[in-house]
Amino acid sequence: MTPDTPGPLAEATPISPTATPAEATAEGGSLLAAVELRKRFGATTALDGASLRVAAGEIVALMGPSGSGKSTLLHCLAGIFPPDAGEVRYGDRSLSRMSETARSALRRGEFGFVFQFGQLVPELTCAENVALPLRLSGVRRREAQRRAVGELERLAVADVARKRPGEVSGGQGQRVAVARALVTQPKVIFADEPTGALDSLNGEQVMRLLTEAARASRAAVVLVTHDARVAAYSDREVVVRDGRTRTFG
Ligand SMILES: Nc1ncnc2c1ncn2[C@@H]1O[C@H](COP(=O)(O)OP(=O)(O)OP(=O)(O)O)[C@@H](O)[C@H]1O
Ligand SMILES: [Mg+2]
Numbered sequence: 001m002t003p004d005t006p007g008p009l010a011e012a013t014p015i016s017p018t019a020t021p022a023e024a025t026a027e028g029g030s031l032l033a034a035v036e037l038r039k040r041f042g043a044t045t046a047l048d049g050a051s052l053r054v055a056a057g058e059i060v061a062l063m064g065p066s067g068s069g070k071s072t073l074l075h076c077l078a079g080i081f082p083p084d085a086g087e088v089r090y091g092d093r094s095l096s097r098m099s100e101t102a103r104s105a106l107r108r109g110e111f112g113f114v115f116q117f118g119q120l121v122p123e124l125t126c127a128e129n130v131a132l133p134l135r136l137s138g139v140r141r142r143e144a145q146r147r148a149v150g151e152l153e154r155l156a157v158a159d160v161a162r163k164r165p166g167e168v169s170g171g172q173g174q175r176v177a178v179a180r181a182l183v184t185q186p187k188v189i190f191a192d193e194p195t196g197a198l199d200s201l202n203g204e205q206v207m208r209l210l211t212e213a214a215r216a217s218r219a220a221v222v223l224v225t226h227d228a229r230v231a232a233y234s235d236r237e238v239v240v241r242d243g244r245t246r247t248f249g
Helices: 021-028 070-077 100-110 126-136 141-154 170-182 200-216
Strands: 032-041 044-054 059-063 085-090 111-114 188-192 220-224 236-241 244-248
Touching: 032 070, 044 059, 044 070, 044 085, 044 220, 059 070, 059 200, 070 188, 070 220, 100 111, 111 170, 126 141, 126 170, 141 170, 170 188, 170 200, 188 200, 200 220
Parallel strands: 044 244, 059 220, 059 236, 111 188, 188 220
Antiparallel strands: 032 044, 032 085, 236 244
16 A cells, blocks of 8 residues: 555555545645546546546556546646646646646656657657657757666667667567656656557566666656556556546555
């Protein structure tokens, strides 16, 4: 239940549906909290009162059927789009009360992202791709490149540094994407089916490297996956069904 006692079967800590955001953060000292999120797309209800709490350094896996609202929850948590109702809190700040400029600064500075298909920039080398978020944060080219190569070494893909994404395997590309997510030393990594396009061996390798690197830098991870073997790398599994969260442990 606490981040110091991790393990796939760690006890769940659901937020009571009536908890206010203040209680939710004060109570567990969580880094990131979603409280009673609701989100519709036209006539479709994607989130119907979803709540989630993530402690600093905690690795949480979101599981559940297709269309249940996992990606929508992840996007709301990351401040990519706002919920219609409910609140997302990061530390003691409410994402919905921040300006879009402040939210994008938060995403750039404190969050890292890994998606199913690496979404690397094809024209850049792998090292340049990893250096990109640093460059966008104002780090000088040589320093950004040095840190990018260091991160690629940590993910055991230093050999692809000079290649372009089109010249590397799927597994290598995802490791480059993980390196890009980690290079800014984010507090939270959001990963939407990061192994969804990989075979099981590569998937497990990417998960092992992602979780080892996240633990080493004390980053929390919010991970969406369909695969129980991938979820086993998390501290806690949360099931999303019909736009609501259910925790079990
Ligand atoms: N941009 C959008 N426009 C319209 N409907 C959307 C949009 N995004 C999501 N939805 C709908 O909201 C619901 C939840 O979608 P979401 O992508 O969060 O599901 P998911 O659990 O991530 O599914 P999957 O496992 O297939 O990725 C679905 O019914 C989906 O069709
Ligand atoms: Mg999805």
